[in-house]
Amino acid sequence: MYFRFIMRFQPFQLFLILLSGVVLLFIIGPLLGMFISTTPYQLFETSKDPEVQRSIGLTLWVSMAATLVFALGGIPLAYLLARKDFALKKVILGIIDLPIVIPHSAAGIAVLGFISRETVVGKMGSAIGLDFVGAPAGIAIAMGFVSIPFLVNAARDGFLAVPVRYEQAALTLGASPIRVFFTISLPLAWRNIVSGLILMFARGMSEFGAVIIIAYHPMVAPVLIWERFSSFGLSYARPVAVLFILVSLVFFIGLRFLSRTKKDA
């Protein structure tokens, strides 16, 4: 059986499968190793640690909030980029990708310079009692800065895939452009937008470099993992990392599931 299975493939295909396997192993190996070397008891103890609970909770809700707030501007921007042609459009597309390509510590420095207490933005924030540096609002801005391209690009792809004909048909049926956006364009691009939101949420949650420059405290999970590692060593950082990964996975699978059933209902 097994031999016949192998024989069905050309040598080149076997070669491809071999290389693919190496890459998969490369991804799975370290993660699996980390899970295996963490005992259920360690996980259980870590999950009771209030500092860990707080930081995972903080990471989840701040990233969620950042995603939702930035989506309010990001989705319209994506629509504009998908539908309108204007001067410097290519430049703007490049600018949107900037946060992906620059080092995240540099991104953090840039954001800090923008929102620290000496700047206009910082002062305006303080005036209404909103502190950025060392506060959830600042963390959200750092997360948003590095993760917004994922949402804008995915949403733009989604809007591009909606035939203009549907929007035109809706207009000729007497709908206003705003109604067309909410009843035609947005629902038809929804699947891509949701993937973008999830991707942005995930990217924000895992952000370390930009966040640690803005706020060491309160500690988000990636910062806590790093802190445990630098103060106590690998075996203390590992259970936190595993726990964080598990919680994230549950969240993503749940979100994917929710967005799918909603669409097909």
Add this chain to the structure above:
Amino acid sequence: MLELRNISKSYPDFKLHDISFRVEDGDYFIILGPSGAGKTQILEIIAGLVHPDEGGMFIDERDITEERIQSRGIGIVFQDYAVFPHMKVRENLAYSLRRTGYEKGQIARLVAEQAEAMEISHLLDRRPSTLSGGELQRVALARTLIRKPRYLLLDEPLASLDVSLRQGLRSLLKQLNQAGQTIVQVTHDYEEALVLADKVAVIHQGKIIQSGKADDVFHHPGSEFVARFTGIRNYFPARLFREEDRQYGELENGAILRLATDETEGRGFILIRGEDIFISLEDLPTSATNRFPGRIAGISPSVYGFEVLVDTGTLYYVRITRESLQNLGLHEGKEVWISFKASNVRFVRV
């Protein structure tokens, strides 16, 4: 009245030149031309989806060139129908009625009525992805008509339907028009124009090269292109009937032709190509079952040679070569016979 005055529009690889025409209320107006002539673009401009570079559009002398799409009162059914895929058929139909002050009950009633009229009541709870092309088209038509547009624009409505569906849609459109709906339709199929239109504009390479009453355009093509493109000159409204195994078409003047068709009995058009009719000086016994005596009412040079108009009580256009004209010694007023085979008589049901 809808009027286009000197509309021009440049596209990257194409240009509409100086398009002008008038559509009176109640007209069935067909813009006829080969693909790529700019027909769809004209509809897009009328609907307001594309802004012309020059020229203006008027409804009853009111300038609508700058008016917003949603307030023009013009309905359009696209060639690809554009039925919203994320809504059920019912929601598609109701789309234009929502947010317009209608109550829920009223909307439901109007949707039910329109669905009934378009024979799609059984499809109301279906998703568009489960419908056939013909069904989608009826949904798109119902969705547009439910708003009672003053002008209904149709982009090649018959092109993507198979023959059996075509006939049903033709009668539906004809009935709509007879009930007072003004229709502006584009097509590349002259038979469609022949059967449906009362006014025709022939468009070629972005220019309208002839327009007017359908009969005038088809019987008096103003250029070689129109003559070639509009093809069949002999077409008559007729009633199809059967006796024993034979099929006959009765013309409006009472003349009866033999023909061969699969169509069912009823009203429609008879089409005979000018080159399928023979002229002889006497009644020759041939295999052609249609033979009529007549008198030559006119001879004019045409793209292919000569066009002889023979009056047998019905006017037939017959295409012949210069050689035949000379050999038979044809001239105006001469008594001749014409003959054509039953299998060369086409019948199109309306």
